[in-house]
Structures are given as structure tokens and as C-alpha cells.
Amino acid sequence: MSNLHVHRVQHTYFTKESAITALENIELTIEEGEFVSFLGPSGCGKTTLLSIIAGLLKPTEGVVTINHEDIHTNDSRIGYMLQQDYLFPWKTIKENILLGLKMRKEYTKEKEEIALRLLKDIGLTDVEDLYPRQLSGGMRQRVALVRTLAIDPSILLLDEPFSALDFQTKLKLEELVSKTLMSLRKTAVLVTHDIGEAIAMSTRIFLLSNRPGTVAKTFIVPKELRSLSPFDARQHPAYNELFQSIWKELDHLESKNKN
Numbered sequence: 217m218s219n220l221h222v223h224r225v226q227h228t229y230f231t232k233e234s235a236i237t238a239l240e241n242i243e244l245t246i247e248e249g250e251f252v253s254f255l256g257p258s259g260c261g262k263t264t265l266l267s268i269i270a271g272l273l274k275p276t277e278g279v280v281t282i283n284h285e286d287i288h289t290n291d292s293r294i295g296y297m298l299q300q301d302y303l304f305p306w307k308t309i310k311e312n313i314l315l316g317l318k319m320r321k322e323y324t325k326e327k328e329e330i331a332l333r334l335l336k337d338i339g340l341t342d343v344e345d346l347y348p349r350q351l352s353g354g355m356r357q358r359v360a361l362v363r364t365l366a367i368d369p370s371i372l373l374l375d376e377p378f379s380a381l382d383f384q385t386k387l388k389l390e391e392l393v394s395k396t397l398m399s400l401r402k403t404a405v406l407v408t409h410d411i412g413e414a415i416a417m418s419t420r421i422f423l424l425s426n427r428p429g430t431v432a433k434t435f436i437v438p439k440e441l442r443s444l445s446p447f448d449a450r451q452h453p454a455y456n457e458l459f460q461s462i463w464k465e466l467d468h469l470e471s472k473n474k475n
């Protein structure tokens with residue numbers, strides 16, 4: 217069984233004037249096919265942790281492994297999706313989604329067909345020859361998802377990918393993305409400020425403490441919510457119960473931050 221293991225990770229940013237410890241003693245395991253979220257007060261180190269898992273930042277201490285093998289820079293087992301879509305405006309949608317494969321010299325006709333089929337499955341038809349400026353924000357984020365999935369990573373890291381979208385588009389994309397990742401059996405790690413989004417999309421939620429961030433609490437999302445769409449999950453009593461528990465913990469952490 218393949219899993220992602222974050223072992224005793226600590227990270228300090230050293231600047232000329234100071235040393236800022238962003239993370240301390242992070243220890244967690246994410247099983248294959250799980251969808252987990254990181255929630256926590258502003259500045260608690262969520263993005264730092266995601267960058268370390270992505271192999272973009274080397275932790276001051278500790279290791280991250282997938283299937284007991286250390287991760288490395290540009291690790292093809294990991295895909296990264298950000299708040300901004302970073303599509304190249306001068307390239308067509310098709311060129312954009314095939315770019316990662318070509319840069320990694322992993323392009324094949326078969327992989328192109330899979331990527332184009334994924335584009336259709338995610339509700340984008342007849343867009344291959346268009347340019348990013350011709351699409352809406354929600355459509356561009358779907359293209360960014362397909363570009364990330366085209367390299368067939370086993371783990372997908374999502375750093376607030378829906379935060380720039382309007383509420384309705386966001387709910388629709390939450391549903392599309394979670395359905396797509398579930399059907400492809402991908403493991404996903406989401407960083408978000410939105411408790412509702414974390415509950416509607418995850419199997420487990422890690423709440424990080426104030427900086428230096430460490431895992432303050434882990435919440436398991438009840439099974440009955442997992443089979444529902446993000447919209448329907450929000451109507452379920454179990455959703456409200458979990459929302460309130462997380463809200464209380466977060467409020468407690470944030471009030472400690474101000475004192």
C-alpha cells in the first residue's frame with residue numbers, strides 16, 4: 217500500500233535579521249486514496265508544509281517519503297495545483313495541458329489522448345484550440361487540474377485552488393475535483409482556509425496550531441458525508457456538528473494568537 221509519510225519535520229526560515237520557525241515536529245501519514253486537508257490560523261505554516269511535501273523546500277529537519285522512498289525536487293509522483301492557474305497565455309489549452317509531459321520528456325500519443333479525455337470528463341469540450349484568456353476563471357482552474365493530472369502523479373497537492381473563484385463555481389469545482397480524484401484513486405492534500413471546503417472534500421482534516429505549526433488536532437470526516445456531493449454534504453446534520461467542533465478549536469487557536 218503506497219503512503220505519504222511526513223516524519224519529524226521542522227522548518228526554520230533564516231533571514232539576515234531573524235530566524236522564524238514555521239513548523240515543528242510534524243508527524244503524519246496519509247494513506248493511498250485519502251483526501252486530507254490542512255487547516256489552521258493564518259501564518260501557521262500550511263503552505264510551508266505543502267512546499268516541503270512537494271519537494272520544493274528542503275526541511276531544516278526531518279524527511280518526507282512516499283512508499284518509504286525520500287521525495288525529491290521535481291518528483292513525478294507529486295502534482296501541485298495552486299490558487300493561480302499559471303497557464304501560459306500564448307499557448308492553446310491543449311499545448312498548456314501537454315506542457316508538463318513534454319518538459320519531462322514523457323509525452324506519448326496515448327498520454328495525450330488520456331489528457332484530452334480528462335478535459336472532456338471534467339466538462340470542457342471544444343476548448344483545446346482556445347487560449348486561456350477565452351476561458352472563465354473556473355474553466356482555467358479545470359485546465360490547470362488536467363495539466364497536473366496529465367503527468368499521472370499519485371499524490372496531488374492543492375494549495376487553496378478555489379479561493380479566487382465565486383462561491384457557486386467553487387462548490388461546483390469542489391464536486392468535480394473530488395469526483396475526478398476519487399475515480400482516479402489519487403491521494404490528495406488540500407490547504408484551505410475554508411472549513412466547509414475541508415469537510416466537504418476530505419476524509420481527514422489536520423488542524424495546525426499557531427506558528428510554529430504542529431498538528432494540534434485531527435478530525436475524521438464521518439463516512440455518511442463522504443458519499444455526498446460538497447453541496448449535499450453541507451445540508452447534512454453531521455456537517456454542522458463537525459463544522460462547529462472545528463470552528464471552536466480554530467477560534468481558540470486564533471484567540472491565543474492575538475493574546
Ligand SMILES: Nc1ncnc2c1ncn2[C@@H]1O[C@H](COP(=O)(O)OP(=O)(O)OP(=O)(O)O)[C@@H](O)[C@H]1O
Pocket residue numbers: 229230231236237238256257258259260261262263264265427
Ligand atoms: N521565505 C520566507 N522567509 C521568511 N519567513 C517566511 C517565508 N515564507 C514564510 N515565512 C513565514 O513562515 C510562517 C509560515 O508561513 P506559511 O506561508 O507557510 O503559513 P500559512 O499557514 O500558509 O499562512 P496563510 O494561512 O496566511 O496563507 C509565517 O510566519 C511566514 O511569515
